[in-house]
Amino acid sequence: MSQAPFGRRPLTVTGIDELGAYRVLRVADTDGPRAGWEEQGSLVPGQFAMLAAAERWGGGDGERPYLPRAFSIARRTDSESHFLLEDVGPGTRRLCELRAGDGLWVLGPLGRGFTAGGRDLDRRRALLVGGGVGIAPLAILQDTFAADAAATEVTVLLGFRDSARAHGAALLSDAQVATDDGSVGHHGLVTELLATELERDPHAVVYACGPAGMLEGVRALCADTGTPAQLALEAGMACGFGACFGCVVPKRGGGYLRVCVDGPVVDAAELEHVEHHAGAPA
Amino acid sequence: MSVQFCGLTLAHPIINGSGTFDAIAARRAFGEQLLNAFPFSAYVSKTITLEPRIGNPPPRLWETPAGLINSIGLPNKGLDGYLREDLPQLAELIAGARIEGGDGTPVQLITNVMGASAEELARLVQACDGRAEIAAIELNVSCPNVKTGLDIGADPAQLEQVVRAVRGATAKPLIVKLTPNTAAVPVCAQAAEEAGADAVSLINTLRATALAPRKAGQRLSDRSDRWLGGGSGGQSGPAIRAVALAQVAAVAARVAVPVIGMGGVQSSAHARDLLDVGATLVAVGTESFRDPAAGSRIAQGL
Numbered sequence: 001m002s003q004a005p006f007g008r009r010p011l012t013v014t015g016i017d018e019l020g021a022y023r024v025l026r027v028a029d030t031d032g033p034r035a036g037w038e039e040q041g042s043l044v045p046g047q048f049a050m051l052a053a054a055e056r057w058g059g060g061d062g063e064r065p066y067l068p069r070a071f072s073i074a075r076r077t078d079s080e081s082h083f084l085l086e087d088v089g090p091g092t093r094r095l096c097e098l099r100a101g102d103g104l105w106v107l108g109p110l111g112r113g114f115t116a117g118g119r120d121l122d123r124r125r126a127l128l129v130g131g132g133v134g135i136a137p138l139a140i141l142q143d144t145f146a147a148d149a150a151a152t153e154v155t156v157l158l159g160f161r162d163s164a165r166a167h168g169a170a171l172l173s174d175a176q177v178a179t180d181d182g183s184v185g186h187h188g189l190v191t192e193l194l195a196t197e198l199e200r201d202p203h204a205v206v207y208a209c210g211p212a213g214m215l216e217g218v219r220a221l222c223a224d225t226g227t228p229a230q231l232a233l234e235a236g237m238a239c240g241f242g243a244c245f246g247c248v249v250p251k252r253g254g255g256y257l258r259v260c261v262d263g264p265v266v267d268a269a270e271l272e273h274v275e276h277h278a279g280a281p282a
Numbered sequence: 283m284s285v286q287f288c289g290l291t292l293a294h295p296i297i298n299g300s301g302t303f304d305a306i307a308a309r310r311a312f313g314e315q316l317l318n319a320f321p322f323s324a325y326v327s328k329t330i331t332l333e334p335r336i337g338n339p340p341p342r343l344w345e346t347p348a349g350l351i352n353s354i355g356l357p358n359k360g361l362d363g364y365l366r367e368d369l370p371q372l373a374e375l376i377a378g379a380r381i382e383g384g385d386g387t388p389v390q391l392i393t394n395v396m397g398a399s400a401e402e403l404a405r406l407v408q409a410c411d412g413r414a415e416i417a418a419i420e421l422n423v424s425c426p427n428v429k430t431g432l433d434i435g436a437d438p439a440q441l442e443q444v445v446r447a448v449r450g451a452t453a454k455p456l457i458v459k460l461t462p463n464t465a466a467v468p469v470c471a472q473a474a475e476e477a478g479a480d481a482v483s484l485i486n487t488l489r490a491t492a493l494a495p496r497k498a499g500q501r502l503s504d505r506s507d508r509w510l511g512g513g514s515g516g517q518s519g520p521a522i523r524a525v526a527l528a529q530v531a532a533v534a535a536r537v538a539v540p541v542i543g544m545g546g547v548q549s550s551a552h553a554r555d556l557l558d559v560g561a562t563l564v565a566v567g568t569e570s571f572r573d574p575a576a577g578s579r580i581a582q583g584l
Contacts, residue, residue: 003311003312003313003315004311004312005312005315006312006315006318006319006574006575007319007573007574007575007578008572008573008574008575052572058348062347063347063348064345064346064347065345066345066346066347066348066350066519066520067345067350067571067572068572105573107573107574110311235340236343236345237343238343238350238352238568238571238572239570239571239572239574240311241304241307241308241311241312242304242306242307242308242310242311243302243303243304243307243308243570243571243574244302244343244352244354244571245301245304245337245342245357246340246342246343246352246354247340248337248340248342249340250339254336255336256336256337256340256357258307261307261310261311
């Protein structure tokens with residue numbers, strides 16, 4: 001797993017691209033690690049960064065934002081890191097306003113990412129299941145599988161609320177899409193697509209990121225079918241490196257996991273349920 | 283820039299506030315770079331209690347204008363777990379820590395403890411006294427998000443009694459972390475000094491709460507509408523800086539023992555304000571959440 005440079009880094013925005021209801025924020029990052037698996041000391045898919053605009057961070061709605069915001073690293077090129085944004089609060093709104101040349105504080109990569117369980121378990125099929133803005137870490141995960149010599153078969157299943165959000169599917173290749181309103185693809189839940197795929201070929205590993213309700217559906221389905229699953233969780237956090245103890249979720253058997261340092265990617269078996277995490281600063 | 287504090291030599295006046303920097307987790311995130319540019323001249327542990335605590339249910343955080351409310355609930359492994367697992371790791375970590383631009387002055391380890399009674403605190407202090415890795419002990423008599431032992435520090439008579447009871451349990455420097463949630467902060471500081479405290483630290487977080495998001499016209503139903511897992515929490519960040527400055531100034535004018543000032547410090551100028559009103563050391567807390575290297579930046583700018 002890649003360790004982060006100690007201290008937040010001032011980086012420069014290279015551009016922001018519209019993707020339906022989402023924005024892809026691109027940042028110049030020539031020094032940071034490239035994507036790969038943990039054993040290569042790389043930036044691991046599922047790792048995240050804490051972002052804050054260098055200017056006018058604060059002074060928005062309710063004089064917020066104050067804290068940096070956690071975002072999965074959605075893609076890594078030789079020269080850029082990409083983040084997927086949705087304007088849902090004062091922090092994400094300010095980040096969506098950024099333009100090429102603007103400054104951005106970046107702390108990361110942080111946390112534990114996905115592992116290439118397909119090789120360890122001799123399961124050659126990876127099912128990537130994403131919902132909404134939570135599809136972000138699955139893009140870099142798909143890239144990493146594609147660059148991997150292990151030739152894992154990758155199937156991508158993505159769920160969105162509506163057609164504006166379904167444009168986000170373009171972040172990945174060859175995705176099957178479900179929408180809540182039926183405007184694009186399957187009319188229903190992405191977990192229904194997952195159930196069909198698992199029926200067709202249960203010999204797979206599931207990698208999922210999305211809203212708590214979707215992740216709980218994935219967890220329950222995988223528990224029922226005995227399918228190994230890695231879930232990328234989201235929680236409001238102040239720091240991202242284990243200092244604030246604010247981002248906890250209950251773990252199986254009692255006590256809490258810190259999403260930032262024990263996750264954000266956890267083995268589904270570590271959780272009794274995926275609970276909606278209230279209070280995430282947006 | 284080295285500074286004397288209760289017989290300890292520290293490389294600079296910037297330390298961390300208890301519970302705002304988990305050095306063990308930070309080492310996992312940042313590796314050796316943390317040790318090569320350690321941000322604090324002394325490292326203060328999170329609060330240790332006799333028994334293990336899992337902490338409050340989420341939500342534990344709420345962002346406010348210029349700050350945040352936390353309702354963490356002091357999760358820790360308990361005294362035995364701390365002494366057995368964390369203390370050796372922390373001691374090894376800070377023994378290898380170097381301060382940027384420092385002259386090799388070692389980083390010191392301060393352990394923060396909280397008990398619901400004088401007896402509990404005395405047991406904690408005595409156990410810490412027996413460990414050479416610990417340079418000083420800080421008493422948490424003020425953490426506002428825990429129901430037990432909460433108000434010891436708000437009443438000068440109780441505070442004096444408790445500090446007197448634990449004073450005999452250690453020869454190490456004893457720091458009393460004062461609560462800001464009382465009308466008589468300087469009086470409490472004086473009570474701690476008279477009972478034998480070697481230093482006082484302030485301010486802890488200000489008691490605060492937040493309500494569950496709800497639609498206009500929707501009434502609060504019951505206690506579950508208190509948004510934070512602990513029902514209430516503590517406000518920190520720049521929002522409390524001016525309050526901290528006033529309380530630190532008032533306490534420093536009242537006591538002869540050294541004062542550790544903290545509250546909303548984000549820059550060297552903020553730290554200088556606290557030093558100029560009489561603090562010997564300045565602690566950085568919430569700003570480290572925004573940038574883990576903030577302590578180094580603030581120390582270097584002094």
